[in-house]
C-alpha cells in the first residue's frame with residue numbers, strides 16, 4: 058500500500074519528552090499526578106469515551122496502600138465488528154534496581170523507554186485514527202498503571218490484572234501490547250509467550266510489518282520470553298501479543314532517559330500499527 062502514513066513522529070516524540078519532563082512517574086509521586094492529568098486530557102481529545110479505573114494495592118515495601126489508575130480510551134468500540142485492544146503502561150519503576158551504581162538503586166527511573174515510549178505511540182495513534190478508523194473496527198487504548206511497581210513479579214502488572222478481572226462488555230477480540238519500543242537501536246523479535254498464546258496474530262502482524270518495509274525492525278526470529286501485561290490478559294481469554302525490544306542496557310537504571318530513544322523508532326511502531334488498523338490483515342485467532 059502507499060506509504061502515505063499520517064503517524065507524525067515529531068508529535069509522538071513530543072508525547073515521550075513531555076511525559077519525561079514530569080520526572081519519575083511511579084505511583085504517588087509528583088510526576089505521576091501531573092502525568093495522569095496530561096494523559097487523561099490527551100485521551101479525551103481523541104477518543105469517544107474515556108474512563109479512569111482506580112484500584113489499590115497494599116505494597117510489601119511500605120505495608121501501605123498504593124493508589125493507581127488505568128486510563129482507558131475508546132474509538133468506535135460499541136458498534137464495531139472487530140475490537141482491538143492496544144496497551145502500554147504509563148507508570149514507571151519506583152527503583153533503579155539494575156543500576157550499576159549501588160548508591161542509585163533506590164531512586165525512581167525516568168522511564169523514557171520503559172514507560173513513556175509505548176504511551177507516546179498510542180497517543181499519536183489515537184490522533185491519527187480518530188477520523189480514519191474503518192467502520193467495522195473498534196479500538197480500546199488501555200494505559201495500564203502498576204506494571205512496574207515490584208520489587209518482584211508478584212507486585213507487577215497490577216493494572217493489567219485489574220483489567221483482566223473486569224473485562225469490558227463487549228470484550229476485545231485480541232490485544233497488542235507495546236513496551237520498551239523507543240530504543241534508538243530498535244529491533245523487536247517475536248516474543249515466545251506471545252507465540253504460545255496468540256501465534257497466528259504474531260505471524261500476521263510481522264508479515265504485515267514486512268510488507269511495509271519493516272522486516273529489519275520486526276525480524277522473524279525468537280526473542281527472549283517476557284513476563285509482561287499480556288500474560289494475565291491472555292489468561293483471561295483475550296489473545297494478546299507483546300511487542301518489546303528487551304535488548305536495552307539502561308533497563309531499570311537511571312540511564313533510561315530521552316537520549317537513549319528516537320522519534321524514528323516510535324515512527325516504525327506507529328506505522329506498523331496504523332497499517333495494521335487500516336489493512337486489517339486476515340488471520341485465524343485460534344491455532
Ligand SMILES: [Zn+2]
Nearest residue numbers: 150171205309
Ligand atoms: Zn520496567
